[in-house]
Amino acid sequence: MRRQSKIDLEDTIAAISTPIGEGAIGIVRISGKDAVKIADLVFKSKKGGSPSGFRSFSTHYGYIYDKAAVVDEALLTSMRAPKSYTKEDMIEINCHSGIIPLRKTLELVLDSGARLAEPGEFTKRAFLNGRLDLTQAEAVLDIIRSKTDASLRMALGQLSGRLSSRLDDIKERLLGVSANIEASIDFPEEDIEIISEADIKGHLEAVKGDLAKLLGSAEGGIILREGLTSVICGKPNVGKSSLLNALLQRDRAIVTHVPGTTRDAIEDLANINGIPFRLVDTAGIAPTEDVVEREGILRSRERLEQADLILLVLDGSADMTDEDRILLSDTKDRPRILVINKTDLPRRIDLRPLEGNVSVGVSAKEGDGIDGLKKAMERAVWSGRASAAETGSITNLRQKQALKDASGAVERAIESIEKDLSPELTAIELKDALGSIGEITGEVINDEILNRIFSQFCIGK
Ligand SMILES: Nc1nc2c(ncn2[C@@H]2O[C@H](COP(=O)(O)OP(=O)(O)OP(=O)(O)O)[C@@H](O)[C@H]2O)c(=O)[nH]1
Ligand SMILES: [Mg+2]
Known part of the structure; x- marks a missing residue:
C-alpha cells in the first residue's frame, strides 16, 4: 500500500539544488508534469529552440528570459519521464552561480507555475513514483x-x-x-x-x-553512519592533548608543559580506519584548588559518562600515581584502551598491574604507535559486532x-x-x-x- 497524496504529485516543483553562495555554477531544478511547459516560458536556446522541442537527455546553450529581457546565460538539460531521478519530466538549468541570478531564475520558474519544493521533495517523488524504495531514499x-x-x-x-x-x-x-x-x-x-x-x-x-x-x-x-564518541582522559600533563593532535594530525589543542593546560573539553571529528570518531580531549583529572580547573574536571567526568570508548592515557616515563589508579578503577567496567604515552622516553611505569587490559604504547609527541592505537580502536568497535561496510546492513x-x-x-x-x-x-x-x-x-x-x-x-x- 503505497500511500501517495495525489495533490502533492500533481504540482510541478522547483528549487535551487546547489549550495547558496558564490560558485562556478548553480542549478535550478524543476520536476513535474508542467516542467517542460514552464521551461518553454523562461528559456530559449541560442538558435531559438524551446525545451519542448529538445530530445531527452540533451543539453542546450541559451538564455533565461524575463519576457524579452535576458536574465542569465544558461545550459538547460531536459530529462523526460520516466527516465529521470523523480520519474517525472525534469529540467535542470545550469546558471551562473551567485544568489541574485539564481534567485531570479527560480523566481521566474515559480511565476510560471511551479511551486517551491519542500526539503527532500525530489527524492520523495523518486520514492512515491517507485524509483527508489525507502531504504534507498534514506541511503x-x-x-x-x-x-x-x-x-x-x-x-x-x-x-x-x-x-x-x-x-x-x-x-x-x-x-x-x-x-x-x-x-x-x-x-x-x-x-x-x-x-x-x-x-x-x-x-x-x-x-x-x-x-x-x-x-x-x-x-x-x-x-558507520553516525559515528562514535571517544573520550581521552587521564591525570594532568600525561599528553592527552598531544594525543588528540596526533590522532587528528593537526594542532587542534594547546599543548604545554604546564599541568592543567586544557580547561574545557575540546572535540573534533576524526576518521579512524574508516570509522567516524568524535574525539574529545578533556581537562586532566586531579585534586585541585583552582576553581576553573575544578569546573573543567567536572566536565571531564561528565564527558566520560557519554563515551562509547575511553582512551585512558598514562605517562609511561613516570611511576603510576594514586590519580592514575583512581581513574583506572573508575573506568574498569567501560570499553577502554590504556594508552601508555611518552615511549620516546625511558620507561618507568610498571605495567604488571595492568596485565589483562588492552593497552597500546605510543609517543604522541613523535607520532610513534599511533597506527597501532587506531587499529586497537577499530578492533574495540568491531569486537563482537558484524562489520557493516560490505554487506547489506541496517543503518x-x-x-x-x-x-x-x-x-x-x-x-x-x-x-x-x-x-x-x-x-x-x-x-x-x-x-x-x-x-x-x-x-x-x-x-x-x-x-x-x-x-x-x-x-x-x-x-x-
Ligand atoms: N617526551 C614526550 N613528551 C610528551 C609526549 N606527549 C606529550 N608530551 C609532553 O607532555 C607535556 C604535556 O602534554 P599535553 O598534551 O599538554 O598533556 P595533557 O595531558 O593534555 O595535559 P593537561 O591538559 O594539562 O591535562 C608537554 O610538554 C608535551 O610536550 C610524548 O609522547 N613524549
Ligand atoms: Mg591538555
Missing part, C-alpha cells in the same frame, strides 16, 4: 552526509539495493509460508499438497535466523525498530505452532511480520514517518 541522505569512505561505501551499497534485496528475500519466504497456512485454513477438508507443520516451523526458524543476522548488523551500520534506528518488530512476530508465529494453536493465529503473526518488513522498504508507510525522513534532506535534493 541518498546518508551518501550526502557520509563521514568516511566506509560510511560512503555502505550508503552506496544500500542505494544499489543490497538491503532491499535481503529484505525481499525474507519477504518472499514469509509469503510462501503464509500462502501454505492460508490454504490449510481455507481448504481444511481437501487433500491438497500442504507442507507439514514441522516444515513450516523449519522455514520460520530459518527466517528468524536471517532476521537476527540483519539485526546483528544494525549496530555496525548505525556506527538507522527506524529500520532497526521495524526489524525487531518483524522478528518478534516471527517468533510468536513459531510459538503458536509449538503450542498447537489455531493456524489463524500463526497467519496473523506472519501478516504482522510482513507489515513490519514492508515498513522498512516503505511499502507500508504513514505520512508522518515519510515527512520525518524527507524533512532531513536539504531543499533541492
Whole structure:
C-alpha cells in the first residue's frame, strides 16, 4: 500500500539544488508534469529552440528570459519521464552561480507555475513514483552526509539495493509460508499438497535466523553512519592533548608543559580506519584548588559518562600515581584502551598491574604507535559486532525498530505452532511480520514517518 497524496504529485516543483553562495555554477531544478511547459516560458536556446522541442537527455546553450529581457546565460538539460531521478519530466538549468541570478531564475520558474519544493521533495517523488524504495531514499541522505569512505561505501551499497534485496528475500519466504497456512485454513477438508507443520516451523526458524543476522548488523551500520564518541582522559600533563593532535594530525589543542593546560573539553571529528570518531580531549583529572580547573574536571567526568570508548592515557616515563589508579578503577567496567604515552622516553611505569587490559604504547609527541592505537580502536568497535561496510546492513534506528518488530512476530508465529494453536493465529503473526518488513522498504508507510525522513534532506535534493 503505497500511500501517495495525489495533490502533492500533481504540482510541478522547483528549487535551487546547489549550495547558496558564490560558485562556478548553480542549478535550478524543476520536476513535474508542467516542467517542460514552464521551461518553454523562461528559456530559449541560442538558435531559438524551446525545451519542448529538445530530445531527452540533451543539453542546450541559451538564455533565461524575463519576457524579452535576458536574465542569465544558461545550459538547460531536459530529462523526460520516466527516465529521470523523480520519474517525472525534469529540467535542470545550469546558471551562473551567485544568489541574485539564481534567485531570479527560480523566481521566474515559480511565476510560471511551479511551486517551491519542500526539503527532500525530489527524492520523495523518486520514492512515491517507485524509483527508489525507502531504504534507498534514506541511503541518498546518508551518501550526502557520509563521514568516511566506509560510511560512503555502505550508503552506496544500500542505494544499489543490497538491503532491499535481503529484505525481499525474507519477504518472499514469509509469503510462501503464509500462502501454505492460508490454504490449510481455507481448504481444511481437501487433500491438497500442504507442507507439514514441522516444515513450516523449519522455514520460520530459518527466517528468524536471517532476521537476527540483519539485526546483528544494525549496530555496525548505525556506527558507520553516525559515528562514535571517544573520550581521552587521564591525570594532568600525561599528553592527552598531544594525543588528540596526533590522532587528528593537526594542532587542534594547546599543548604545554604546564599541568592543567586544557580547561574545557575540546572535540573534533576524526576518521579512524574508516570509522567516524568524535574525539574529545578533556581537562586532566586531579585534586585541585583552582576553581576553573575544578569546573573543567567536572566536565571531564561528565564527558566520560557519554563515551562509547575511553582512551585512558598514562605517562609511561613516570611511576603510576594514586590519580592514575583512581581513574583506572573508575573506568574498569567501560570499553577502554590504556594508552601508555611518552615511549620516546625511558620507561618507568610498571605495567604488571595492568596485565589483562588492552593497552597500546605510543609517543604522541613523535607520532610513534599511533597506527597501532587506531587499529586497537577499530578492533574495540568491531569486537563482537558484524562489520557493516560490505554487506547489506541496517543503518538507522527506524529500520532497526521495524526489524525487531518483524522478528518478534516471527517468533510468536513459531510459538503458536509449538503450542498447537489455531493456524489463524500463526497467519496473523506472519501478516504482522510482513507489515513490519514492508515498513522498512516503505511499502507500508504513514505520512508522518515519510515527512520525518524527507524533512532531513536539504531543499533541492
Ligand atoms: N617526551 C614526550 N613528551 C610528551 C609526549 N606527549 C606529550 N608530551 C609532553 O607532555 C607535556 C604535556 O602534554 P599535553 O598534551 O599538554 O598533556 P595533557 O595531558 O593534555 O595535559 P593537561 O591538559 O594539562 O591535562 C608537554 O610538554 C608535551 O610536550 C610524548 O609522547 N613524549
Ligand atoms: Mg591538555
